[in-house]
Amino acid sequence: MNLPGGRGRGTSEILGLVFAFGLVVSLIATAQLAMTPVLTAGDEADHQHRVISDLAELDSAVFAAAGTDQSGRVAVDTDVSYPERYLIVSPPQATGTFATVAGGSVTISNVTAVGSANSYWDTSEETFSTQALVYSPDYAERTTERLYVESGVAYLEAADGTEVVHRQSLVRGTDITLVLLEDQLDGQSVAGQTVRFTPVAASDRTVTVRSSSENPLTVTVPTTLSNDTWQELLADEPYVTNVMYASAGPGTDHADLTVELAPGLYDLHLARVSVGSSSTGGDVGIAAVDDPASSVAYLSLESSNGTWVPTGGRETIVVRALDRSGAPVAGAEISWTGGSYGSVSAPNGLYTDEDGRVELRYQTTDTMADEIATDSITVHLAGDPTKSVTVEFEIRRFDEGVDLYEG
16 A cells, blocks of 8 residues: 555655664673773773883882982883774773781891891891781773782792792892881872882891801891792792791781791891871871880891000990991981090081991000000990990000000
């Protein structure tokens, strides 16, 4: 039946257009469902590579700061932006989060130092607290791959559980390195994050310590890295005799790794670094200033001991104040006792400088009955004579025509 005026043919064309439009909408919807996850995952993979590079730079900078006492900052590309595409709706911009998690305690057992540090490192065990820095991206499609920076190691935990280690510094040959992290971050997320790190106690000095067969030196650190990965990392270390891995106990998300070392001498490097981020996107990790007197763990003699001095002569004494990490303590007041054949003065003041040093001057008497005598000075922290170092001298009488170097 034909409708008057060709109305049937017009209706068919309209229905065709409707069907065609519906097909286009269906194709767009299908493309949205099929293509968006693929393209989004690709954007996130590119971002993950950039973040891994940034965090490797951050880890290296924090590790370097522990030995240079220099603050710094590293930009980390925490935000992922999805480009606008025709016919496809991209997810909104997302930002990853930084957090410091309780890392537990670092314990060094059977520690016997060589030299001046022996006045402090002469106990069976020393314990330090530390934390771990964790970065978690916020992706729409990819499974989260977390990055960890903790004492002794930095690594990526991939989506399939694989662990990719960037740095292992706990034990390398005869070097023991512990960079302790501190600060408080609770899942802060800021686009274009700039992470600042500030050494709280840093030094390029190491303390020489001894391990014996009777009392082997052991280092225990909290870790989220797996036992298998640690065993692989330490398998080729020639002085590691035993590696033990145990759960830290109920309610904890980390384990305790204990490394036992063969008899011998080792260089122990300890440092504390404050690292974190500001919720306003500013700098991070401002270190608290400790009271100098309470920070000093021991004094170290920087000048020679047993030096001989002629009557009427003088000798410079350089003493350094160090904290329990071996880092210099500035502003600590120094005092002294002793000096039977001479007097002591402090030409530059009684307080340690920024390198933890104080310079004293020992001036001998002009005359002495004996040809040779011994004298000693005990330099100690003002108000705490238990933190001290003794300096010994040999006094030689100077007479005209006498060879001071004879004998």
